[in-house]
Amino acid sequence: MTACTATEADRRRPEAAPSPRVSSGSPFGPLVAGMPGYPRAGDVYAAAGANMLAEAVRADRSLVYVPNTKSNDVSVIDPATYQVVDTFPGGPEPQHVVPSYDLRTLYVASSKIPDGGLVPVDPRTGEPGAFRKLEDVYNLYFTPDGKQAIVVAEAYQRLDFYDVGTGRRVRSVRFPSCGGINHMDYSADGRIMLFSCEFANRMLVLDTVTLDKLREFTLTETPDGMPQDTRLTPDGRHFLVADMRAHGVYVFDAQATRQERFIPTGRGAHGIYFSRDSRLAYVTNRDAGSVTVLDLATLKPATTWKLPGGGSPDMGGLSADGSTLWLSGRYHDEVYVIRTSDGKLLKRIPVGTGPHGLTIWPQPGRYSLGHTGNIR
Numbered sequence: 001m002t003a004c005t006a007t008e009a010d011r012r013r014p015e016a017a018p019s020p021r022v023s024s025g026s027p028f029g030p031l032v033a034g035m036p037g038y039p040r041a042g043d044v045y046a047a048a049g050a051n052m053l054a055e056a057v058r059a060d061r062s063l064v065y066v067p068n069t070k071s072n073d074v075s076v077i078d079p080a081t082y083q084v085v086d087t088f089p090g091g092p093e094p095q096h097v098v099p100s101y102d103l104r105t106l107y108v109a110s111s112k113i114p115d116g117g118l119v120p121v122d123p124r125t126g127e128p129g130a131f132r133k134l135e136d137v138y139n140l141y142f143t144p145d146g147k148q149a150i151v152v153a154e155a156y157q158r159l160d161f162y163d164v165g166t167g168r169r170v171r172s173v174r175f176p177s178c179g180g181i182n183h184m185d186y187s188a189d190g191r192i193m194l195f196s197c198e199f200a201n202r203m204l205v206l207d208t209v210t211l212d213k214l215r216e217f218t219l220t221e222t223p224d225g226m227p228q229d230t231r232l233t234p235d236g237r238h239f240l241v242a243d244m245r246a247h248g249v250y251v252f253d254a255q256a257t258r259q260e261r262f263i264p265t266g267r268g269a270h271g272i273y274f275s276r277d278s279r280l281a282y283v284t285n286r287d288a289g290s291v292t293v294l295d296l297a298t299l300k301p302a303t304t305w306k307l308p309g310g311g312s313p314d315m316g317g318l319s320a321d322g323s324t325l326w327l328s329g330r331y332h333d334e335v336y337v338i339r340t341s342d343g344k345l346l347k348r349i350p351v352g353t354g355p356h357g358l359t360i361w362p363q364p365g366r367y368s369l370g371h372t373g374n375i376r
Contacts, residue, residue, distance in 0.1 A: 028236050031191075036376075044233075045234045047376060050321050050322045056102075057103050062078070062080065062362065063077065063078065064335070064358060065360075066355045067090050067094035067095060067356050068094065068333075068351060070354030073089055074088050074089075074094060079319065088128045094109065095111050096109045096371060097358060098371060099363065105120050106121040107120055111136050137152075143161075144186060148163060152182055154181055178195060178216070179199035180197055185369070188232060194252065196241060202218050224245050225243050228269070229242045231273075235278075238251050238253065238260070242265075244286060248265045248266075248269050251263065251299060266285030267286075269283055270285070276318065286313060286330060286331075291343065292305075308345055320363060324346065335358065357372045359373055
């Protein structure tokens, strides 16, 4: 979220979609002001298919960035050789590596109170910049028009909004009922935000523009639930919410007005990632040492991949071609490389202590809404 001039901000902003906005008769409806249209109706991630790299990222170094929460550093892996090629300071308690809205900067978000902040990384070179202190940057997202960055201050139940052009905080809203506010996603039209409240067993629905609380849900499968990753399905019809205490995934409707069902996956359900063809979801089960593959047409488990010898698959992302899934091993100080065609574990790569929200780069798509690669 480095401050830049208006000219630079305009230059960095992604171009509008090459095809018209989907019609109001689609599941998406009219989009929130400033949000880019979709190139194809019915698929939120139509512009993020296999190897659909934007021109701006094609020359970026192919690297995997792993924030190690307990050793306060970032391990950098060459995905071609599976070797750690660099290690640099990630700030106090680095949690996630987040692509900027314009895909031109990667931010290492660190959340230690009161010393956390952001370390910008130039994806062209893989080199980190100067640490910027910001309060409790557990996670980082962006508004659908790309004008503001959203710092998720988990410990304070707060969202802090920063102007991308100036780097200044422009508004801050606290939600006391949402203990452990952390992961979120937008509806397909960008009009609502669905947040998980990890320490309150709740989900929070906000109006994207006004930040008014529209509704909240107490999750039903267990009284001590801990909702985690929150993702909109490619068809825009459902939100999926992984819960590591309920050991599965909740399903909400397109505008998060109701909880529709629950899908058991495995102990410690945590991260959610979509295949490049938008047909499958990969759900990491951190405590079970497995990944459950969901068929998105039926929202039912198709198979489960068990890591040989165990592990703690947490967060990560897909390679640009979709052939491999890269995941941090939170409790085992390693990274897993899984072949998506059959679930075979290709490699375990030792990294620092407490690896968390890794990002593999470059990624397909036009703009980033935040987290470790929520790119549309």
